[in-house]
Amino acid sequence: MPSRNTQEWRDTTLAKSLARAKERQPAFESTSGMPVEPLYAGEALNGWNEQEQLGYPGEFPYTRGVQPTMYRGRFWTMRQYAGFADAEESNRRYRYLLEQGQTGLSVAFDLPTQIGYDSDAEVSEGEVGKVGVAIDSLADMETLFNSIPLEQVTTSMTINATASVLLAMYVAVAKKQGADLAKIGGTIQNDILKEYIARGTYIFPPHPSMRLITDVFAWCKDHLPSWNTISISGYHMREAGCTAPQEVAFTLADAIAYTEGALKAGLNVDEFGPRLSFFFACHNNFLEEVAKFRAARRLWARIMRDRFGAKDPRSQMLRFHTQTGGATLTAQQPDNNIVRTTLQALAAVLGGTQSLHTNSKDEALALPSEHAVQIALRTQQVIAYESGVADTIDPLAGSYYVEKMTDDIEQRAMALIEKIDALGGAMNAIEQGFQQREIQEAAYRLQMSIESKERTIVGVNRFQTEEPPHEGLLRVDTSVGDKQKARLAKLRAERDAAEVTRLLGRLEAVARGEENTMPVLIECVENYITIGEICNVLRKVWGEQKEFAVY
């Protein structure tokens, strides 16, 4: 007799089988700790309303995707995060990537640039050009985009505390190229809250940091209408150790804080809402990750409509970039990372990402070599052109398991957002160390489960092999720091010193007052005032933020 429902099947067919041989582990749970049943069938979705939970692509609540055509219109943007050494070297890598068929640029800046120090500052010693390209002034930015027409590419810049300065430089380069600013597209990360929580490149205290962000929102609305003014990021919190539902919750809680900040600054939700964009990680638990993206989309649509009264559908659409999980890469048997990255990239595509960065196999060892980057880009191209998954929209919809998981992640994330609301919102929760503690706990639990072998990482705690030393790793030329120092010395000698002094005085006045900071920042960079000089003025006026909670 065939079973009539899942319970009956469990009690009869499954029970008989389990009496003979047990399952391979006592209980199953997802990477994020959500229970996983042996089977999902129709009952998993009792009371589930397809119209309400899924809708249609390009329609509220956007579970199935933000565009009506999704990848049948065009593929996601293949956008490899790159940048190292100086602007000349990075410009070469960008042009190489564009020649290889990459469709958008993504700029990695070195830490001094991210934290507002010039290459010749004492704290920059040893850091210049290491994790990204060193940019001190507009001169470097001009070199970085040399022979790349900014009207024809979109550029994503991973820059936060100094986002408005780098945006000012980008605008200045575009103007010099004679570009129409209405056609200039791209993204700045500009997400300071997750810097306080996990990534660490903050400079200023919350209040002036929030002002810089909303100034960008307001300025772009009138002058750079196609620009994504913020990329609200879960990526770094996930990389720091949090779970998938936490990633969704902490990211959307930050997004709520930015929205409230902009409303408080007098903007209308539908003026800036359409330009908000998001950034998530994609880790190894394939179906959980697909569900995560779908849940995030639905939850944000509901928050924007119901909590903030957004009317413009574009304000309700969660558009996002995905990067495969750097923390999932292993230094052991690095070739296996190609397989991990493939799974993660596929999950991101099945989750409906708008753009994607695939990590290179050697990134647990060093910055990626050109060959490794090429394999990573080819991985995306194989998924796009050969796998067929991009030919129909949201193909996993209706899977009992995926839909149940999507619902569960949404509920868990919502509960966490409510908790953060109760703590006074994302910023207050950060000051109390809430997100930081949650992330740290989850990271430690995961590490312990790997060490106890409860969780297997292939090549790390099982299936190990003796390995020869790794070869062909990229090394950043250590003379970059000296080169940048020499360039700075020359620049400072050649500038109009009186104009520099006047503009820095003007910047200080604006910082003390309330007018929008973007126009004066553009004027400063156009006159080759350096990022360090600008940030030193702002540090003087606004002070510096120390790490919120250290355990």
Next chain:
Amino acid sequence: MTTEQRTIRVLIAKPGLDGHDRGAKVVARALRDAGMEVIYTGIRQTPQMIAEAALQEDVDVVGLSILSGAHGELFPRVVEELGKRGISPEDVLLFGGGIIPEDDVPALKAAGFKAIFGPGTSTQDIVAYVRDNVGERV
């Protein structure tokens, strides 16, 4: 050997501008769970700040974590600053971790770092390493 052993005191520090603190925090917690007293500095510490903390906290062990690639410059500078405060690599057990290419390890060892732990290292191996190699305190 005395029966009354002094608790091992460890400083875990993040030199430079790098904000990747997951590894440092996990290692700090594992050492703490193993019964050691651990002081974690937080991110963005200069070599001077780290050496000063090592001195003030009178630690037996200093562990540095860095993922930005600046280890070649910053690790030796921490040793130099410790030296200025009368602490030599013979007095404290120095170890490091992070994204550190194998080719760079000999130079760091020559500078006084006894061990460099890469990604995938078990915290239990680090605990055991510290226990086995920490110097006798007088």
